[in-house]
Amino acid sequence: MTGPLDGIRIIDLTAMISGPLATMMLADQGAEVIKVENPAGGDFTRSAANRQGDMSALYLNNNRNKKSVALNLKEPEGREALLKLVATADVFVQNFRPGVIERMGLGEEDLRKVAPDLIMVSISGFGDSGPYAQRPVYDPLIQGLSGLATVQAGSDGRRPQLVRTILPDKLTGVTAAQAITAALFARERTGEAQHVRLSMLDAIIAFLWSSDMGSQTFVHADLPQQEAASFQDLIYETTTGYITIAVQNDREWQALIRAVSRPEWAEDPRFKTAELRQQNIDARLELIQSVIRTESAEHWLAVLEKEQVPCAPVLTRTQMLNHPQVQANELLVNYDHPNAGTVRQTRGPARFSRSAKQQYQGAPALGQHTRALLKDCDYSDKEIEAMITSGAASDPGH
Incomplete structure (x- = not known):
């Protein structure tokens, strides 16, 4: 080839x-x-x-x-x-x-x-x-x-x-x-x-x-125990399944507030800055989950996408096969194997223009x-x- x-x-x-x-x-x-x-x-x-x-x-x-x-x-x-x-x-x-x-x-x-x-x-x-x-x-x-x-x-x-x-x-x-x-x-x-x-x-x-050894990066006498950022995953339960929401900067936080119609969160002193939101991550994630579980995945994905909040559905491996983005990427290929019959695999993820x-x-x-x-x-x-x-x-x- x-x-x-x-x-x-x-x-x-x-x-x-x-x-x-x-x-x-x-x-x-x-x-x-x-x-x-x-x-x-x-x-x-x-x-x-x-x-x-x-x-x-x-x-x-x-x-x-x-x-x-x-x-x-x-x-x-x-x-x-x-x-x-x-x-x-x-x-x-x-x-x-x-x-x-x-x-x-x-x-x-x-x-x-x-x-x-x-x-x-x-x-x-x-x-x-x-x-x-x-x-x-x-x-x-x-x-x-x-x-x-x-x-x-x-x-x-x-x-x-x-x-x-x-x-x-x-x-x-x-x-x-x-x-x-x-x-x-x-x-x-x-x-x-x-x-x-x-x-x-x-x-x-x-x-x-690159991302998980911050406490071990700076050389000094005592290495601190690596504490958890949160024991909660960024996976949220809805009435019809699960979605994931990842909010990092101030713009995305304000967009999330609009999407879930909770303007009082903008004034909460625990969440005023990115640093404070990280320090109070468990409280923040619990609040988000309390709202997200009240509606369907389809509802929240539409609302969040409208406000440009980073989000995506959480799919099973079989559901992933037919997701429109996976299909648009033309990642999956089928071909005939002389012994195994029709086989589904991914193409090589890197594509070369020439x-x-x-x-x-x-x-x-x-x-x-x-x-x-x-x-x-x-x-x-x-x-x-x-x-x-x-x-x-x-x-x-x-």
């Missing part, structure tokens, strides 16, 4: 979410991504629930526009085949625990012998060194260690809560994709290739710092492109058949 990364070849040894999401983003932007999987089942997400036609939604939603080669990297023939693929590549991405890729004989020194200009990318859970480096990692562990679960709770003194989506995994994927493009750009300018290292823990702590409209190819079957890509590396049909027979490689026909 064409796109801003057309001509870039990426060898992808990642599994689960963070790495596959990163490389799918790059595949959506035109890179040729070759996903290398173990013949014995491949990426674990292939076996996840919610599946159709022997394809799981989780695998489909993180691996489209890729090619799959099934190689047993424990076998010398499998490693040799991988190195031949690496010799043709620009980027190599893996998310094994620190040290594993070196023990496989596929560390940076080994790869640069066949591809001196290769950009190598290593994604870890906790980091390359330190007391947690060799521990198994899953998203909740990062949410806990990074402080995210406490941020989600609203205060250091309240019971921590997990964000109900795998934010560390997905944010690490987005961060990795950006870092890979930066490394490609740097290589284009300087001719030098780099090894990009990224941990889920680092990605989340850096993400939190690139052709994105075309989508569904996530590949395990080893779907093994034969074709090994042939491109000058393997004969006989040699490929021997590798498949020995278990060093596989394709869907075996």
Whole structure:
């Protein structure tokens, strides 16, 4: 496919979410991504629930526009085949625990012998060194260690809560994709290739710092406990559902007062300034909720929009699909997958004015492109058949 990364070849040894999401983003932007999987089942997400036609939604939603080669990297023939693929590549991405890729004989020194200009990318859970480096990692562990679960709770003194989506995994994927493009750009300018290292823990702590680490920003002797701005969400109940209202500045506060017909709020000393409104946020939100619950969502959205108060309906995931703004953005695309049938996904969120409209190819079957890509590396049909027979490689026909 064409796109801003057309001509870039990426060898992808990642599994689960963070790495596959990163490389799918790059595949959506035109890179040729070759996903290398173990013949014995491949990426674990292939076996996840919610599946159709022997394809799981989780695998489909993180691996489209890729090619799959099934190689047993424990076998010398499998490693040799991988190195031949690496010799043709620009980027190599893996998310094994620190040290594993070196023990496989596929560390940076080994790869640069066949591809001196290769950009190598290593994604870890906790980091390359330190007391947690060799521990198994899953998203909740990062949410806990990074402080995210406490941020989600609203205060250091309240019971921590997990964000109900795998934010560390997905944010690490987005961060990795950006870092890979930066490394490609740097290589284009300087001719030098780099090894990009990224941990889920680092990605989340850096993400939190921009808005949630104010008490930790100024260096002094004692760090205050992070108090909650409010224990109430900006979600308001109406007679027909829920809406959200977000009011920041004086103009928006006065517009809200007009919309709800409560002129006395303008004279309330607790709400005279933005600072006072923040200090008295619980009282302010309780007042707003007491009014909003008296009418329908449709009524309030119309009144609030007329006064230009920032607001929106709170939708379920299924309701979101048909919202006029989502439809206007042409974000959702349907296409036919040879195994899973008709699939609905989002397009890549960034649109490029000088690139052709994105075309989508569904996530590949395990080893779907093994034969074709090994042939491109000058393997004969006989040699490929021997590798498949020995278990060093596989394709869907075996």
